[in-house]
Amino acid sequence: MNTIFQQIPIEHYITLSAILFCIGVLGVLTRRNAIVLFMSVELMLNSVNLLLVAFSMFHANPAGQILVFFIMAVAAAEVAIGLAIIVMIYRNLKTIDIAELSKLKH
């Protein structure tokens, strides 16, 4: 069966994932809001998921898709912990701007 997804050359998937990954990295490096930072990290993880699924299809090997499930599960756990940390900080400081978090540098 030759679906539309298999007609797209693998290079295109790699380029798209690389672009999404770089957007994520730039987001983490430039934004100041903790939630936006967090979303950028999720974007990085999802670009990896896309790449893994594309490679998995390309090689006709299921291992990559299994790893995607693990990444999704771990990302969900990470969201739970990350949002809890952000809520905890908001309660104490009334802000989630990471530029305000410089108490430790003195």
Add this chain to the structure above:
Amino acid sequence: MNVLLTLSIAATLALFFGVLRLKNLATPVIVIGLLASLVFNAMEWNNTTSIFNDMMLYNNFTVAFASVGLFITLILVLFYSELSAKHEFHLPEILAIMLFGTVGGIVLLSFRNMVMLFLGIEILSLSYYVLAGIRKQNVYSNEASLKYFLMGAFSSGFLLMGIALIYGVTASLNLNEIAGYVNNAKGIVPPYFLVGVLLILSALLFKVAAAPFHFWTPDVYDGAPTLITALMSSVGKLYSFGAFVLLFNSCFIPLIADWEVILWIAALLSMSVGNITALYQKSVKRMLAYSSIAHAGYMLLALVGINNLTSGSVLFYALAYALASVVSFVVLYIVRDKKGSYDIASFNGLAQKNRMLAVVFTISMLSLTGIPLTAGFFGKFYIFNSALQSGYYWLTAFAVINSFIGAYYYLKPVVAMFASKSDEEITMPALSNSLLILLGILIILIGALPGFISGVI
């Protein structure tokens, strides 16, 4: 397998005791769980078992590293439940999370599949994110937790991208098959593969807190509760370095020409940044945090010229560092509890008031410096020996100069303890007192008879 099950069950039971308000039962369950897993771990010696369809392999390497990790965790659980119990409402949960982190660590010491590498790193890190922020009302602890979390998740992204690229080239996540691919390629692999190796390398350098990925370390180690910092710097480093050695030893040796340059630059930077910045610190806690970056640099030295001495010397160094770092952080916790500050001045006159505490702290500082007759000396000796075997003469010479710089700042609090006077009494609970003496004796004993540990793997 039994080790992972025992640890998980003990931790889950402790969580239940926490919910049911049976707090007094939590510590015994955790301690029994750790003791049982130490026994199960020792029973795996010389008995290589493959579990989860070849996703993990429990061999002598795993047993040796895991025994050190479990032992240090046990010591820290005992310290934590005695020293912090009075101002700790969530003791069962904290101890349980420490155990869950250990589960991740043991996965990291036995993975044979990239999926388990990722899961191990995540289980370990997610536990540490929570532990770093366990003081919910304390702004410093909050800040440490958020910084650790954001930077940790960022580096996980790099790790996964690396794994995905390697998977794209080799069509497998299994380490043996990846190693087979690399061996067949005879040093010539597609650029995607090399980018993948470099991404994984940077994520692992991040996890072991080596420069240039060290920027989170001082803030996180400084802001986290002191005993948690002891856990992160001792066993956290041990597990990450175990994974580092395991991965690069089994897969990427034929490509050494491509990554060793990055590794020795990282080692060089970690040693100099860690040691030189530590010189200027007034707070002992921050000084120890910077010194842990320097120690990561020394351990990278063994990995630069990876050979058959690498795992043994990394294990010895990690053990020596873990013992000394636990002692120094525990003494720091006690001093801070009394004096209210992490400054070097808090150590003034400690030798007069509590001779035992001062002596043990001095031993740990000497061991961190690497003075002969302590465990730290032979740790450095084996690491340097391993690097010399691979022909890294000038890098080793640089490391030796760096250990002299280290002596200057490690001895500052020691001088303060013995030279100045103080009139405040410092007393210690009985169990912690004897544990500290035990750790001090162990540091000396391993320094006097290093053959016991070094010949193991």
